[in-house]
Amino acid sequence: MSDEATAQSDALDAEGAIEADPPASAYGVPVTNERDQQVLFPDRDNYIATIEALKADGFVSAVDLCGVDNLTRAHRSLPAGVAPERFEVVVSLLAHEPPRRTRVRVQVPESDPTIATLFDLYPGTENLERETWDMFGIVFENHPDPSRILMPPDWQGHPLRKDFAVGTVPVQFKGASAPR
Amino acid sequence: MTLLDDTTAASTDERVTRRGDDSAVLRIDEANVAMVETVDIDPNADTPMIVNMGPVHPSTHGVLRLVLEMQGEQVLRSKPVIGYLHTGMEKTGEQLSFMQGPTNVTRMDYASPLFNELVFSLATEELLGIEVPPRAQWIRTLMCELNRISSHMLFQATNGMDVGAVSMMLYGNRLREETLRILEKITGLRMNHNYIRPGGVAADLHDGWQEDIGGLLDLLPPLIDEFDELLTGQPIFQERLQGVGAINSAECLALGVTGPILRGSGYAWDLRRDMPYLKYDELDFDVIVGTYGDCFDRYAVRLAEARESIRIVGQCIDKMPPGDYRLQDKKVTPPPRARIDESMEALIHHFKIFTEGFKVPEGEVYVAVESPRGELGCYMVSDGGAHPYRMHIRAPSFVNLQTMPHMMNEALVADVVAIISSVDPVLGEVDR
Numbered sequence: 001m002s003d004e005a006t007a008q009s010d011a012l013d014a015e016g017a018i019e020a021d022p023p024a025s026a027y028g029v030p031v032t033n034e035r036d037q038q039v040l041f042p043d044r045d046n047y048i049a050t051i052e053a054l055k056a057d058g059f060v061s062a063v064d065l066c067g068v069d070n071l072t073r074a075h076r077s078l079p080a081g082v083a084p085e086r087f088e089v090v091v092s093l094l095a096h097e098p099p100r101r102t103r104v105r106v107q108v109p110e111s112d113p114t115i116a117t118l119f120d121l122y123p124g125t126e127n128l129e130r131e132t133w134d135m136f137g138i139v140f141e142n143h144p145d146p147s148r149i150l151m152p153p154d155w156q157g158h159p160l161r162k163d164f165a166v167g168t169v170p171v172q173f174k175g176a177s178a179p180r
Numbered sequence: 181m182t183l184l185d186d187t188t189a190a191s192t193d194e195r196v197t198r199r200g201d202d203s204a205v206l207r208i209d210e211a212n213v214a215m216v217e218t219v220d221i222d223p224n225a226d227t228p229m230i231v232n233m234g235p236v237h238p239s240t241h242g243v244l245r246l247v248l249e250m251q252g253e254q255v256l257r258s259k260p261v262i263g264y265l266h267t268g269m270e271k272t273g274e275q276l277s278f279m280q281g282p283t284n285v286t287r288m289d290y291a292s293p294l295f296n297e298l299v300f301s302l303a304t305e306e307l308l309g310i311e312v313p314p315r316a317q318w319i320r321t322l323m324c325e326l327n328r329i330s331s332h333m334l335f336q337a338t339n340g341m342d343v344g345a346v347s348m349m350l351y352g353n354r355l356r357e358e359t360l361r362i363l364e365k366i367t368g369l370r371m372n373h374n375y376i377r378p379g380g381v382a383a384d385l386h387d388g389w390q391e392d393i394g395g396l397l398d399l400l401p402p403l404i405d406e407f408d409e410l411l412t413g414q415p416i417f418q419e420r421l422q423g424v425g426a427i428n429s430a431e432c433l434a435l436g437v438t439g440p441i442l443r444g445s446g447y448a449w450d451l452r453r454d455m456p457y458l459k460y461d462e463l464d465f466d467v468i469v470g471t472y473g474d475c476f477d478r479y480a481v482r483l484a485e486a487r488e489s490i491r492i493v494g495q496c497i498d499k500m501p502p503g504d505y506r507l508q509d510k511k512v513t514p515p516p517r518a519r520i521d522e523s524m525e526a527l528i529h530h531f532k533i534f535t536e537g538f539k540v541p542e543g544e545v546y547v548a549v550e551s552p553r554g555e556l557g558c559y560m561v562s563d564g565g566a567h568p569y570r571m572h573i574r575a576p577s578f579v580n581l582q583t584m585p586h587m588m589n590e591a592l593v594a595d596v597v598a599i600i601s602s603v604d605p606v607l608g609e610v611d612r
Binding site for chain 2: 039103125
C-alpha cells in the first residue's frame, strides 16, 4: 500500500511539473510534450523498467506497438541525450483513471535490431510485436511466438523497411518461381 | 472506469500471461500444420488432434484461419492465423499523399469505413495544427454514428446466422441497407466513402437531409425491437450464447482489448465519453456494459449501442449548426469547382493540391477514436513532406483477435463459430 501511494504521488509530482514547465525527464528518462502528447525516450536498457513504472502508475493497457524505420530521417529532432538510430519501437499506453495517454519511443540500432518483449507486462502486445518483427525485422527477445504474422512464413525481407522497394517484386504466390 | 461487481474486480489476468503449453494459445508453426503428409495420427488413440478451420470457412468472417487442437469435440488450444488479406496498406499509405490517404484507409475496415477516414483525417489535422469548422465536426459525428448503426446491424445479421438463426441475415441486412441508403445519398457511395477528408468532409449534406435521416430514425427502432422478440428472449439463442466464450475485464485490459468485448465484460470504457473527440462532449448518451463477458453480453451490448447511436443521430439533427462543411484554407482543401473558371489562384491551388498535395509539418502523433470494434488508432509520422513518413493503423480487430484462444479454451467446436462471431473481426482491418 505504501509503495503504491509513493508511486502515485511520484506520478502526480511528475505530471504537475510537466504542466508548469516541461522538464527534461520523467521516470528518469528524457521526455517531450509535443502537441499535448507526452512522449518518453528510454534507451533499450531501461525500456522495461520505464514501462513497469508506467504500469504501476495506472497505465492499464498497451494499446499500440509499432516500428518506424528512420533510414532517410537521421536528422530528426530528439531530446538531448537521445542518439538517433535507424529503427524506433513506439509503444502507446493508455490509463483510465484519469484518462490519459503516453507514448514510449525506443531507439533500436540497425546493427543489433533487438529489444526486450513486453509480453510479460502486457500480453496484448504479442500480435503487435509479431507484426513489428514481420514488417521491420526487429527481434523481440524472449517473445513466446517469434514468427511472421501478416506475410507468408517463407517471405524474404521486411516490407515496411524504407529500403524494401515498392513495385519491383511481382505478385508472388508460394511455390511459383520468382527472382528472389 | 467503473467495475460493476466484486467478481469482476477480483478477476485475474493470470490466464492470458502464460507462455508455455498450459497457455490457451497454440504457438506452433502454422506452415507445418497445413502439410497433410506430415500428419501421423492413429484415429483410435486418445490423443489431441490438430484441425485447420478456414481460411475459406463460411463462418470465419472472411479469411480467418484457426488452428485448433481438439480432444474429441473439445477445443484445447487454438491459434488464429491471419495475413491472407494482407495488401500492405501501411506501405501504400507511405506512397500516397495526405490528400489521397483516406481513399486507402477507408478500405481497411470495410464495415465501418468512415471511422478509418476519420482517424486518418484527425491525425493529419493534429499534425497540421488546424481545427475544422463546427459544422464539419457535427457532420462527422452524425455520419460516424450512422455508420456505427450499419456496422452493428451487420453484426446482428452474421451473428444470428452463425448460431443458426439464418433469417437474421435478412433482418440485419435490411436495417443495414436502410442505413447505407442514407450514407449513399450523402457521400455517393455505399461503402469506401472517402467522405471524411483532412480539413472537413467532401460535400455538404444534401437538401432535405433532415427528413431523410428523420425517416430512418422513425423506421429503425421498431425494427431493432424485433431482434428482442426474435433473439434476446429466445431459449435456443440464449442456450447457444450464454456462458460461452466468457472473458473477464482484467484479461481484456491485459490483452489490450477495447470496444464491445471490454464493455461486455462489465468495464465501462468508451473513448466517446472518457476521452471525447469531435462533438461527443456535447451529446447525451449512455455507455452500455454487460456483466458476464460472454457471447450473449457482447450481442446485447451491440444491440443496445445501436439504440444509443440512434439517440445520438437525433441530437445531431437538432444541433447541426450552419457554416462551412470544410476548412476554407486553400492550402489544405481544394477550391469549389466554380471558382476554378474565374480565378487563377483557385486553379493553381487546385492543381497544386491534386498533384503535389499539401505539406505537413514534421512531427509524430497518435490519435484514437471509438470504432464499432474498439479503439481505432492512427500513429502518423511526418517528415515535413506531402506524404506520411509512417502511417500505422492500430486496428481494433487485430488486437481483439488475441482473445479468441482464451475464449475457446475448453469450449466445444460448435461454440467456436459463436465465439468468432461475437468478436466480430473484420479481416480487411486485421490484415490491412
